[in-house]
Amino acid sequence: MQLSFLRPLYDRPGPWVSVYLDASANTEDAHPALDLRWRALRQQLQQQRADVETIEAVERLVRGHDPMPGDYGLAVFGARGRVVLSEYLSAPPLRDLAAYTSLPHVMPMLAQRGEQVAWVRVLADRTGADAMAISAGGVPRRAHVTGREHFQLRRVQPGGWSQSHHQKAAMEAWHHNAGDVTAATVELAEKVGAEVVVVAGDVRATGMIAAQMPERWQDLMVRTDAGSRGGGADQTLLDDLTVQTIAEVADQRITAVLDRFGMQEDVGAGLDAVVSALQRNQVETMLIVDDPSATGELWIGPDPTEIATDPGQLAAMSVRDPERVRADAALVRALVGTDAELTVLGPDEAPELTDGVGAVLRYVDAGTPGRDDG
Numbered sequence: 077m078q079l080s081f082l083r084p085l086y087d088r089p090g091p092w093v094s095v096y097l098d099a100s101a102n103t104e105d106a107h108p109a110l111d112l113r114w115r116a117l118r119q120q121l122q123q124q125r126a127d128v129e130t131i132e133a134v135e136r137l138v139r140g141h142d143p144m145p146g147d148y149g150l151a152v153f154g155a156r157g158r159v160v161l162s163e164y165l166s167a168p169p170l171r172d173l174a175a176y177t178s179l180p181h182v183m184p185m186l187a188q189r190g191e192q193v194a195w196v197r198v199l200a201d202r203t204g205a206d207a208m209a210i211s212a213g214g215v216p217r218r219a220h221v222t223g224r225e226h227f228q229l230r231r232v233q234p235g236g237w238s239q240s241h242h243q244k245a246a247m248e249a250w251h252h253n254a255g256d257v258t259a260a261t262v263e264l265a266e267k268v269g270a271e272v273v274v275v276a277g278d279v280r281a282t283g284m285i286a287a288q289m290p291e292r293w294q295d296l297m298v299r300t301d302a303g304s305r306g307g308g309a310d311q312t313l314l315d316d317l318t319v320q321t322i323a324e325v326a327d328q329r330i331t332a333v334l335d336r337f338g339m340q341e342d343v344g345a346g347l348d349a350v351v352s353a354l355q356r357n358q359v360e361t362m363l364i365v366d367d368p369s370a371t372g373e374l375w376i377g378p379d380p381t382e383i384a385t386d387p388g389q390l391a392a393m394s395v396r397d398p399e400r401v402r403a404d405a406a407l408v409r410a411l412v413g414t415d416a417e418l419t420v421l422g423p424d425e426a427p428e429l430t431d432g433v434g435a436v437l438r439y440v441d442a443g444t445p446g447r448d449d450g
Contacts, residue, residue: 077191077418079411084160085153085180086380086412093121093130094181095152098168101143114138117174124176129157137162151185163189170368179376179405186408187366187420191326195272196265197318198257199303199311200281205257206305211268254284261285265293272296272321276303276314333361333419334426336436344437346430347372347403348385354410355381355393358437361417362407365425365432372403380413407433 085092097113114135121131134154141150141162149165161180165188175181198207265273273293275282279301286299298321303314337344344353351374353359375384377395383406384390390398411418421429 077186077189077420079186079408079418080415082161082182082408082412085182086409088155088160090155090178090180091126092175092177092180093126093134093152093154094173094175094177095121095134095138095150096165096169096171096173096184097138097150098147098172099138099141099143099150100147100168101145110138113172117172120174121176124174126176127157130154133157133159149188153180153182155180165189177402177405178399179401179409181402181405182408183402183404184368186418187368190420191329193272193322193325193329194268194270195274195318195322196261196268196270197274197276197314198261198285199305199314200254200257200275200277200285201305202253202278202281204253205260205277205281205285207257207261207264209264209268209270254281255288257281258285258288262290262293265296270296271325272298272318274314274318274321275299276317277301277305330419330421330425333363333436336361337363337434340437340440343440344435347433350407350433350435351383351385353435353437354383354407354414354416357381357414358439359411359414359416359435360438361419361436362411363419363421363426363429363434363436364404364407365421365423365429367423367432370404370432373400374403374406375400376406376409380410383407383410 095117097110097117099110101107101110118131118135134152137152137159138150144164147168149168150162151165151169152162153160163185165185167188169184169188173181173184194209194211196207196209198205261273261275264270270293273289273296275285275289275297276299282299282301286294286297289297298317300314300317302317303311344350344359350359350362354362375387375390375398376382377390377393377398382390382393382395382398384393384398387398387400408418410416426434
């Protein structure tokens, strides 16, 4: 998981208000229920002595956000009188939460977010297509493509002296339209860095689109006849296929990270080793087991790599007045500050991960904890 979208949270000082709440709007009493939940969270923030300006900024966003259909949640992070980052959650959080802390409490959001796979889906017929793309950061893009060719889009029935002429004209029109759709699909895929390209709809149209797709996208393409551009068409099968394909890519990514971690022979395993690697800017990807009950703490200084398991380590690094914070918050800050990535695992995915954390390292040298030169 890339974490660059979190950078604004670490470009300015705290303390931070972090709020997670169920914002579902699928019942008649949704608005009163949201009001009650927010009031409870506001009271918690007041008890934690959060500044009034930031509480009010978060409240304006919570009360004024654009509601989504179905069950969903909100994650909001603010400091010094303004909201710096807010995200919709695809499902309500495990519990509503309000925290006023030195670092933003982002781990619940990251755990729910999981591996973000950028993808493009194009639903085509012989006249054009409707395309949508989702970036790794969840930003949607849409395109409606109307083919340039409209003449004789259905091949004529056999018979008549001009049959071959019309057959050829129809095929050329379909081919040109497919070319327009392919160009739009590739443009979207390049913009979002797609890892999945689903080409769906009319069999003849998808075949022509697939044939014209550049080689670099061929291995990322999934072709299906599910879905239709017709009004009122049931897109359930297409939606299911899209979700399944994205999930498979996410699983493959996690498996690849675990395989690389396993090949390191215990280098980068455990909290001490991960903290040391972060101090040395060695971490390429950190693995962490999602544990909502975790209460571990670490010590930090002003810079992201000033992170330690005890204040004495920071004193040796000439850090004055080290601060004690949540371990996961300190780890994520260090990852963002060193352009490292994060892989969140379920308890059943890495049951033997020491201390619930590990790291795939960018490099290993004589100073790397756990290295065996013998």
